[in-house]
Amino acid sequence: MTRIYEELFIIKPDAPDEEVDQFVETLRTQLTTAGATVDKIDKWGKRRLAYRVDKFREGTYVLLQFSSEPTVVKELERRLRVSDVVLKFLTVRIDETLKRLDKRKKERDKRAAKRALNAPAVPVPAQPSLAAQMTEPPAAGPVPGAPLPGLPKEA
Numbered sequence: 001m002t003r004i005y006e007e008l009f010i011i012k013p014d015a016p017d018e019e020v021d022q023f024v025e026t027l028r029t030q031l032t033t034a035g036a037t038v039d040k041i042d043k044w045g046k047r048r049l050a051y052r053v054d055k056f057r058e059g060t061y062v063l064l065q066f067s068s069e070p071t072v073v074k075e076l077e078r079r080l081r082v083s084d085v086v087l088k089f090l091t092v093r094i095d096e097t098l099k100r101l102d103k104r105k106k107e108r109d110k111r112a113a114k115r116a117l118n119a120p121a122v123p124v125p126a127q128p129s130l131a132a133q134m135t136e137p138p139a140a141g142p143v144p145g146a147p148l149p150g151l152p153k154e155a
Contacts, residue, residue: 002067004039004098009080009089010059013046020060023085027064027076034075036068053087065094 011020020043028038044061053059073091080089 004067004095006092007064010087011085013058015085034072036066038066040065
């Protein structure tokens with residue numbers, strides 16, 4: 001049963017860009033040969049870490065989104081664990097979340113359609129045009145700077 005996963009990993013900041021690209025390409029080919037489909041590869045660049053990891057304060061973030069079997073994920077995590085350039089990694093299964101979000105969206109659309117059918121047709125009052133608003137005299141009200149009625153005048 002194929003599932004959708006996101007793999008976020010942090011590479012050492014002193015690794016050159018060519019090495020990062022080569023490592024990501026190696027992971028992509030390993031996934032595709034194992035039968036997975038890589039949907040998205042995002043390189044977020046260097047970012048500051050929340051806490052120090054192996055004496056590093058920043059790292060290069062890379063996000064992989066792919067669909068595969070759970071056994072392929074095990075092998076990918078094993079490779080990331082033994083790699084020298086990877087500081088941290090996190091694998092998240094997102095197909096359940098996507099299903100839940102789709103279900104919520106369908107329910108929300110159903111409620112909106114129901115409301116649209118049951119709502120009475122109330123005419124909305126027309127707004128005056130901008131030109132009419134500019135030519136109308138201002139509404140009568142207190143003049144700025146004038147004393148308010150009912151208050152004693154200052155001497």
